[in-house]
Amino acid sequence: MLELPRVVITGVGLTSPNGDSLAEFRSNLLDGVSGVEPYEIRHVGETLAGVCHFDASRHQKRKEVRRGTRAGSIAIWCARETLTDAGLELSELDRHRIGVFTGITEHGNVETENQIHEVAQYGFDLSFWSHHHNPRTVANNPAGEVTLNLGLHGPAYSLGGACAAGNLGLIHGMQQLQLGLIDVALGGGVSESIHTFGIFASFRAQGALARHEDPTRASRPFDRDRNGIVVSEGGCLFTLERLDDALARGARIYAEVKGYHVNSDGTDFVLPSVEGQAGCIRGALAHSGVAPHEVDIVNTHATSTPSGDIAECGAIRSVFSDCETTYVNNTKGYIGHTMGAAGALELAGNLPSFEDGLVHPTINLDNLDPECELRNLVHGEPTRPRQVTDGEGLHTILNMSFGMLGINSAVVVQSYRN
């Protein structure tokens, strides 16, 4: 295998339905606080969603917010926050050597729906179709808006990977750093999907849209009574640097990205494949040089759909069945499915485990589906694993994200050790 520079995470900028900073997000994950709330959108009516409440005006003029997209605002928030968190000053950086890589599940549906709704008010007279439509809907919009806001000149674009995309932004940023093409990568994922009625309508048509009288209990991975996905918005961009650069400037290192894998089931538009997912996990472990029993935390992708959760549990069992100290959790119970942001946000939520020694629990798991039975599935309350009480600490996290058309992604990170 090629000898490539080591890459580390030195900053986290995020907005999730239950927190706009890593500290707030982590605190709510340990306290079991959900960010899912009642939500209404045209044509669908009353439903549920994970809604972000960050203050866009902190980093954008009102005109920028008006002209741009929600995904752009989320990306700008995350980019500004991650750079601050990393202790990086733009004025001291070469703006040509900063890359922005936003994983997206989809982009452009919100604006297209808005425009069709708008021209419908005018009898479909296309002279009322906005000149903003194209710049808002191009796939590089979220990353591009970041470059406009921060005055960046490096590569900036989106990675379209359905709900596996959050990992892709991180992976691509890492690759660009390893190839020496940039010095700083802002990589992760964003989603504005709650502003398109189509995504709700499609999941509902598929029988995969969550419903529950208590919104905070609607997203319930692995529970016998789960009935679908809670659609959410969110974003997370990591600041990634080559290890040597990070050490040279005395940066705080959250984690080292040890390896990753992306593959395709090649079998179905929407149904997951146990073999595909297990292959992805094995590929990421092999790429990282990590054995299954060395993984301390597996953050599952499980979205609270009946078939998806079962398939993923099958994949996990096939790789980790003999691993006594590998703990499994889930983050979507708190925040719903943040789509293109999910992989990045959920990894971010787990990173503080290296410091606090806790594994945040899966919530809303009242009656475990027997088909989702997993060794060391953490639920209800945070767990302090045996390796922490033994003094060894938590060292390795596997983060999984899967998406439609059978795309699977997995990333392995470790606490930084010399």
Add this chain to the structure above:
Amino acid sequence: MTNEEIVIAIKDIITTIAPDEDLSALELDVRLRDQIELDSMDFLDIVMELRKRYSVQVPEEDYMELATLQGCVDYLAPKLAGKQLVTA
């Protein structure tokens, strides 16, 4: 609509398009772009708002007529005659 109302109408549209700008000291005869931050996409927004609010069509060859507030008044007065002021 009176000339004064046309100025109010244009300022109201600009407030929608460029909400960060202070329009209190806008001069009638100085190019709008030289007084506040407006680019070509913003001018297209002004044209779109005129279309939506007042059913006024401004063909591309006439865009330059809207360069100043006075230009807007002169160009739009006949088109807005008899129409009611609409504010967002």
